[in-house]
Every structure is written in structure tokens, then in C-alpha cells.
Amino acid sequence: MTEGPSPRSALAELTLARFRLFFREPSALFWTFGFPVVLAVALGVAFRNRPPEPVQVAVEDDGGAGTARARQTTAALQSDQVRVTVEDATSARADLRGGKVTLVVTPGDPRRYRYDETRPQARLARLLVDDRLQRAEGRRDPTPVADERVTEPGARYIDFLVPGLLGMTLMSSSMWGIGYLIVELRAKKLVKRMLATPMRKGDFLLSFVVMRALFVLIEVPVLVTFGWLAFGVRVEGSVVLVLAVALLGALSFAGLGLLVASRAQNTQTVGGLMNLVMMPMFVGSGVFFSSGNFPDAAQPFLRALPLTALNDALRAVINQGASAQTIARPMVVLGLWGVASFAAALRLFLWR
């Protein structure tokens, strides 16, 4: 029999097959590229910079002599920052309970403010309203002040959000891309079928890793460019370093994906396991809000999570222009996760 044209190596063919299968699966394409972009647009719109909302205030007017005072108070308050309604006591309180207003002002001596002290918005309204009324009544500030408002790129919510979304995408596409695929292959008995050939097990596993690494080179530029074009999110540090961080992150999560998929027999099981592993990180690893919001006691645990490490490193490089040395700690955390999960996956992997 003929030998045929010299074939490519098994690793190259396996990797090629992964790529073909990926690009021929529209839903995989969407979850990798479309979803983060849609999310960034939605959140970017929700949190875009706009004038602060005016506070909603009710002024009590019970008729009679109070009416003149209520009118005076209302006139002093009405502005861009305060929206005032005049109501009788009963309906004012009803509106306060229902959240339609955050503060009820009862003119008089003393003037009464009724509000819920645990709501930051209400405390803000209390300060704002009192300040305007006192000034209208003649108070003067001992020291003049000048406000500088921060709206320049680099310090906005979207600047915080884009690196977080990048980290999240790297995590979910690595985990789903590897874990789900392997379990599907196993359920279809394709792993067993390939094992009946002289294929090296290492080539099989490595092809997933190579695919992920190559994908980072597509994924990261797409998302970073989108963030820059749509929201003006700039990469302050080295683009090469961003890629390096992303690569390490993707490989680390590839290991975790292999580990999660190492014994699962069907796609439902692996789906559940994936969510179990990823959910805490979606919430706790600072994708949408800083993980610093969690209590101090939780911090060492949160900082040890791979997604926290990845997000910290990405934000440091993208937002603050950090160098490789300054992000050494999160990089080590990522590396350890990668090595440990690969080692465990190799030991546990169910081949037959």
C-alpha cells in the first residue's frame, strides 16, 4: 500500500480539528466573542457618565399659615440637583415609604427632615437640602471651595469593567471550550475510539491547550480593540504584557477545565461542575465590582482565586500601566493554579 503524502503531525491535526469545530459552531463563536461585547455595551450604557440624578424631596404643606413657608422652602430648593413636590403630610409620608421621595421636609422652627438614615441617597439628600436652605437663609462658608470633577478616561467604571470582562471571558471560554468539548467527545465514545489508535494521550490533551493559547491571540485583541473604539478604554501598559497575562490566564483555566472534565461522563454533569467552579469567581473575583467590597476576612481567599489574580494583573497593566515585576504575585498565583490543575487532571482523567 502507498504511504501517501507526508502527513502533518497528530498534534497539528488535532489542533486543526479543534479550530475547525470551533469556527463551525455558531454558539461557541457567540459565547466567545459576541457575549462579552454585548455585555460591555449593556454595562457601558447602564453606567455611562451622565449628570448625577436629582434627589427627590417632598415639602409638607398642611394648608393655612404653613402654605407660605412651604412655598418659600420650595423656591429655595428647586434646582438641577433637587426635584421638589409639595404634598400634605399623609401623602408625603406615603411617598417616602414607597421610595418616590428620599426626604420629607416639614418647614417650621425647628425645620424637620424625615428620612431613612441607612440609605446613602437619603443622607445625601439631607445634606444637600439643608445646605441649600441654610444658604438661602443667609449662611456664608468660611472657606471658598472649587470642585474638580473626574470624568477623564482611565478612571471611569467602564475602564474598570473592560479588563474584568476580559478576565471573565478568558475564564469561561477556556473552561467551556475545553471541559465541555472533552466530555462531549467522551460521551460520543470518540475518546475511546482515538485511544484505539496509536495516538499519544499527551497529544490529545495538548491540542486543547495549544488551541486555547492560539485563541487568546484572537480573543484579546478583539475585546481590547472593541473597548478602545467603543469606550476609549486605553491600554496604559505594554500590549505584549497584556497578551502574556491573558495567555497565562487562559492556560491556567485550561488546566482547570481539564480537571473539571477529567471524570464527568455527560455534558449535564460537566455543566453543573463548571458553574460550581465559576460562579464564586464571577461574584467574588472583581469582574463587575471590586472584590475589595467583601469583608477583610474573605480577602486572602478571594486573592487566591485564579480569576482574581487574572483580573488584578489585567487591571494593573491596562489601567495603571504596571510592569511585569509589579504583577509578579498574581502571575505566580495563576501559574500555580495551572500547574496544579494540569497535574491533577492527568492523574484523574478517565480515558475509557
Next chain:
Amino acid sequence: MSDAAALRCRSLVKRYDPGVVAVDGLDLEVAVGECFGLLGPNGAGKTTTVEILEGLLDPTAGDVEVLGMRWATDERALRERLGVSLQETHLPDRLSVGEILTLFRSFFARGTDPDEVLRAVSLEEKKSAWYSKLSGGQKQRLAVACALVGDPELLFLDEPTTGLDPQSRLQLWDVIESFKKGGGTVVMTTHYMDEAERLCDRVGVVDHGKLIALGTPRDLIASLGGQEVIEVTLVAGALDEAVVAGLPGVHGVRHVAGGFALAADPLHVALPALVDHLRASGHTLERLSTRHATLEDVFVALTGRLLRD
């Protein structure tokens, strides 16, 4: 048998946890160039046996030697020389026939040009079609092509034609026959008796994990005592089996659904004797037919059950 054994196994046992014995002390020997068929009903232990021989399952006990080598020590070298088609494999839906075959070719250090294998299984025209677009028969031929692309000396086929239409079965039989002509050894399982009779040089009949008969299809059929079967259905009443069994040319009688089956040889002696007996005993025939005995009859004679029960 001679030293030129492609495959040997002795006292093969496979036990699953809660006392289930799938293979119960099986001995086999397959010669180089032979096409050997494992026959038996579903659940007889055929697939378990084949997967042990393929090195995909570990036996609970027993000894397996393939091409003079052992799985424990020579796995990679062995895999280079084997072709395997599992009972059920779903290849990736969104890869084309050509891509799948090239992928499998890349696993082997040496092998056959994928285009040549595609020609051998008559799938050249489907080379760029996705797996998901193939018919059942085409999928099965591709599965066999994946087993052939490493240019194997020994080919394992586990129920290669189950569920296929007659046309597809014939096409697949051609593929297997041409592999045999090239000097290859085949070990296959099937529960189709016609398939075994057509393709296999020797068959082993397996039931409940044990080998209950072994030989060429011709010898096994001959062991029934008659090459022909007469099937008789009466309008009413029953045959006197002892008398019928004693008729000239009749070698055995058994009940079948709706009537009786007689092992007969030679037919031209048995048939007149039977008709005379029926006339003399006053029975009215509803139906009488004759046919060649098959391996199905062998199985029924051995187990009292039909193969596809």
C-alpha cells in the same frame, strides 16, 4: 494451530461488579489471514470480548496475545498494526469525511493515503461532506475507513452492519472482502448469520459469555445432521415426533413457532417419506417449505432460542 496466530486468548474472564459475568472463560485462536466471526445474541459478551482483545478493557483474568505481543508491554507498537471499528462511534458532526480520515491517518506512523482508503470504501464523492450529512451506511463505511487508514494487519469490526439497509451491508461486505484478499486478518462480531456465512472462514458461537460452538460455517451447519430444513405447519393436531425423527433422511425434529422444523438430508429421500407419513396419519398440511440450513438453525439447535430474541 500454527505459530502464525494473529490472536490468541486463553481462559478469558470479565466480571463486572455486582456479580455480572460478561465473559466466562473464553479460549480463541485466530490465524493470520483468517476472517473470524464471533456470533451470538445481544448481551452474549461479544463486545466485551472484542474490547478486551482490542486492549480497551482489562480482563478480570486470562491471557491475551495479539500479533505475538501483549497489551501490558507493547501497547503502542500493537496499536500501529491494528485497525479498530467500535460498535458505536459518533465522529465529529462538523468535520468533513476527508478531514476525519486525515486526522486518523496522522495518528499512525505509517499508513495508507486517505484518498486511497476513501476509494476503497466508495466515499470519494463525499470527501468534503460533513459527517452529519452522511447516511447511516456512509457513516459506517467511514468508521471502517478510519480503521483501515493505518494500513492494519488485523482489523477488529464490532457489528459493522447493524442497522444498515441491505444495499449498505453489501457495500460494506465488499470492503471487508477486499481487505481479506489483501492478506489481512479480520475479527468481527455480528448477530447476522448470513453475514457470518458470507464473510467468515470460521465462527465462534457465544452465549452467556461462553463459547458454545466453533468451526467453519459449513461444519457447524453439517453438525445439525442435515443441510436442509423442512418446515411443516399443520391445520390441526401435532406430529408424532418420535415417528417423524425415524423417517429416512430425517435427522432431527424440533418445535418452531407455528409448527415443526425437520433437519433433512438428502431432501429427495426425506420429503416423500414425510408426505407419505402425513397422508397415512391423516394430517392436513397448512404449509410446507424447504430451505438450506443456516447458522441460525445451529444457534437454535444449541440454545433452544432464536438469535435475535
